Amino acid sequence: MRLGEILRLSWxxxxNHKMRSLLAILGVLIGVGAVIAIVTMTEGLQTAIETTFTHDILRADTISITSEGGFAFFGSTQAFSDRDVEYIKNLKLSTGESPVKVTDVIGRVRGDVLSFEGRRFLDSTVRVITSPDVIPLSGDQKSQPVTGKGQVLVGVGTAASMCERFKEKDFGSFSDKDKEDFAKLAKDKFDEIIKQDCEHVLKDPRKAELLVCAYKKAKQTNASEITDALKKECADSLTRFTPMADRVRGQTLHLKYLAADSTIKEDDLKIVGIVKDTQFIRSDVSYVSVDYHSDTELLDGTERRVYTGLIVSVNKEFINRLKEVKDALDAYFKSPQADARKILGSEKKVEINTLDEIISQIRGEIGKFTAFMGAIAAVALLVGMIGVMNVMLITVKERTREIGVMKxxxxxxxxxxxxxxSEAILICSIGALVGVFLGVGGSKLVIKAMEAVFEIKDIPFVFVWVWYIVAVIVGMLVGIVSGVYPAWSAARVNPIEALRYE
Amino acid sequence: MSATTTNSNGNGMVVEAKDVTKVYQMGRVEVRALDGVSLVIKQSEFVAIMGPSGSGKSTLLNLIGCLDRPTTGELHIAGTDIAKLSDRKLAQIRGKQIGFVFQTFNLIPRISALQNVLLPMSFVNTFSPSERVKRAQQILDTVGLGQRMKHFPNELSGGERQRVAIARALANNPSVILADEPTGNLDTKTGRSILELFKSLNQQGRTIVLVTHDPNVAANADRIVHVMDGRIQDETFNHAVTVARS
Incomplete structure (x- = not known):
């Protein structure tokens, strides 16, 4: 028989057994779909985290040094003294070469109280940073790194709280009832253009709130009907709406802190930029210049400044020899000479990581996760395979007489x-093909769920086409594996008995 | 149908059995289903095999149909000794030389009459794929089903189904048509028309072997072979038929 005839007859x-075939297809579909969803999702997750590190936080020429248990290199223990920093700046390899270009420090501001227009931010913390390069600023060109005293970079969370304050200042507070009233009015009475505008605008809650405010204002001035004046007011509100970054930049924050001489000092800080919202960077942290740093530890009888983390940048020619530099750093932090060792004691380790290592750590973690999820999905596929086998065995039994006739x-x-x-392979291939499509679609849902549950931001959708091809091929293989025994038992049927079979 | 069989060997013998025995092992008991059967069926003959159940006529039919091999003896079908053939070769002989017609029609229910006729052609490459549909339509025309080829078996009457089955048996232009109680599931009138179809096929030169226990059915054949206890008891010639034909 030619392939075309075989396929047509199989089809x-x-x-002719739609329900049964559908259920068998469903089994394979769920298995393949699950595998594809997991692969697509973890691939996206990995890309998201790697992007954060490679584009936003670390560069190829940097080594991060933190204390164990810290959150990336924004570790919580202030363990690295200025003596450690000095040592690293002058680090020598066994060959006598000096690889280190700069050592940047990250540290806290002691007793920080940050306020805006007399109101204090409750959860905010202030960190010092020597090289704001390592902090990703929000994409627009207008953000600048802090260059000295009197400047500050704020996190998105802080900026958002400030915006809340602006709204209150502009419009007073408003309730959900107001929003509803406005939405109703907008739908009923506004002429077409404004209506379209409003429907569009209402999808953006922030813009909607501004419109509500405009409406309220109009109501207060006894505008019982929607007048041209109110429309104009609304339009004005829209134009008044400016992006958060623009609104916040240039504003002044007030910082109260404990200075090195143990006196409380105050300073006004001008916001020069907003820190990009990425993984691992808390949105309510503000960054100021190292001038505000005052945390010290008493070491060998002297008060020394201490920091939570260090970022070592090496000279260009040492990029390929990061391992050597890392080993030298490692040796230093294991020696009793290092202040970090004295502060941390023997319990906590110093973590020294290159970009590659962090990436491979992440890959390893995600790999474990993928393997675990993949195993579950594989079980689903196995169950699907058993389903197909079962259906095929029933089919063979049912068609015994036909087999006799064919023979x-x-x-x-x-x-x-x-x-x-071919019937089994066809069932499984259909299942695999549809499974790939549903898996891709399903992964989008799972990504949404992951973003919500684990508070990970912007997991991209990665199209891993190689896996889709693999999935379809695996589907066919599953068809062969599940179909071979039923087909073999069909082939073995004795035609004489089969023709008598009732 | 203009094509008459050319598949038989030179001496015109389609079936040639020499001292054929068939022994089945039923548990510990040996059952001698056929015991030294010798039989010759010539080309263009219409032979009926008669006998009560258990006589061995079904076993003889299975052997002639190449569904089974004899235990001892020689069995030539269209010139080939099938006693020593592999399963695969046997299947090919079945496809090319034998056309089965069953009591219960045994059509594939999910495909149309036309596709049922096409199916045996796809197993054997006697006809090229391009000829097949035309040929199947022609055969269905000959059996009187030219108008109903797109119908599915469940849309056809018993007689029509059996006609499709006969068309299917003719598909690969076989040397012999083996019909096992072809009228057993049909009413008398329909049965008679099916037998008429067999007769007309025979008159066109088809070799037909018909297995039955009904003397009225057997009476349509040129020759009746009576089987009893695994042996051929006697053979009678239906002179009325032979005379009428000559």
Whole structure:
């Protein structure tokens, strides 16, 4: 029999048992779909985290040094003294070369109280940073790094709280009832253009709130009907709406802190930029210049400044020798000479990581996760395979008489085997193909869920086409594996008995 | 149908059995289903095999139909000794030389009459794929079903189904048509028309072997072979038929 004839006959058989075939297809579909969803999702997750590190936080020429248990290099223990920093700046390799270009420090501001227009931010913390390069600023060109005293970079969270304050200042507070009233009015009375505008605007809650405010204002001035004046007011509100970054930049924050001489000092800080909202960077942290740093530890009888983390940048020619630099740093922090060792004691380790290591750590973690999820999905596929096998066995049993007829009319054992095998493969291929599509779609849902549950931001959708091809091929293999025994038992049927079979 | 069989060997013998025995092992008991059967069926003959159930006529039919091999003896079908053939070769002989017609029609229910006729052609490459549909339509025309080829078996009457089955048996232009109680599931009138179809096929030169226990059915054949206890008891010639034909 030619392939076309075999496939047509198989399809006829599948089509004639729609429910049964559908259930068998569903089994494979769920298995393949689950695998594809997991692969697509973890691939996206990995890309998201790697992007954060490679584009936003670390560069190829940097080594991060933190204390164990810290959150990336924004570790919580202030363990690295200025003596450690000095040592690292002058670090020598065994060959006598000096690889280190700069050592940047990250530290806290002691007793920080940050306020805006007399109101204190409750959860905010202030960190010092020597090289704000390591902090990703929000994409627009207008953000600048802090260059000295009197400047500050704020996190998105802080900026958002400030915006709340602006709204209150502009419009007073408003309730959900106001929003509803406005939405109703907007729908009923506004002429077409404004209506379209409003419907569009209402999808953006922030803009909607501004409109509500405009409405309220109009109501207060006894505008019982929607007047041209109110429309104008609304339009004005829209134009008044400016992006958060623009609104916040240039504003002044007030910082109260404990200075090195243990006196409380105050300073006004001008916001020069907003820190990009990424993984691992808390949105309510503000960054100021190292001038505000005052945290010290008493070491060998002297008060020394201490920091939570260090970022070592090496000279260009040492980029390929990061391992050597890392080993030298490692040796230093294991020696009793290091202040970090004295502060941390023997319990906590110093973590020294290159970008590659962090990436491979992440890959390893995600790999474990993928393997675990993949195993669950594989079980689903196995169950699907058993389902197909079961359906095929029933089919063979049911069609025993037909097998007898086919054999009597010249079908060879091989011909019968191919016929039933192709039916199983067809079922599984359909399942795999549809499974890939649903898996891709499903992964989008799972990504949404992951973003919500683990508070990870912006997991991208990665199209891993190699996996889709693999999935379809695996689907066919599953078809062969599940179909081979039923098809073999069909081929073995004795035609004489089969023709008598009731 | 203009094509008459050319598949038989030179001496015109389609079936040639020499001292054929068939022994089945039923548990510990040996059952001698056929015990030294010798039989010759010539080309263009219409032979009926008669006998009560258990006589061995079904076993003889299975052997002639190449569904089974004899235990001892020689069995030539269209010139080939099938006693030593592999399963695969046997299947090919079945496809090319034998056309089965069953009591219960045994059509594939999910495909149309036309596709049922096409199916045996796809197992054997006697006809090229391009000829097949035309040929199947022609055969269905000959059996009187030219108008109903797109119908599915469940849309056809018993007689029509059996006609499709006969068309299917003719698909690969076989040397012999083996009909096992072809009228057993049909009413008398329909049965008679099916037998008429067999007769007309025979008159066109088809070799037909008909297995039955009904003397009225057997009476349509040129020759009746009576089987009893695994042996051929006697053979009678239906002179009325032979005379009428000559």
């Amino acid at each position: 006829t058989n599948i089509w 009597a009319t010249g079908a060879t054992n091989g011909g019968v085997l191919r016929l039933f095998l």
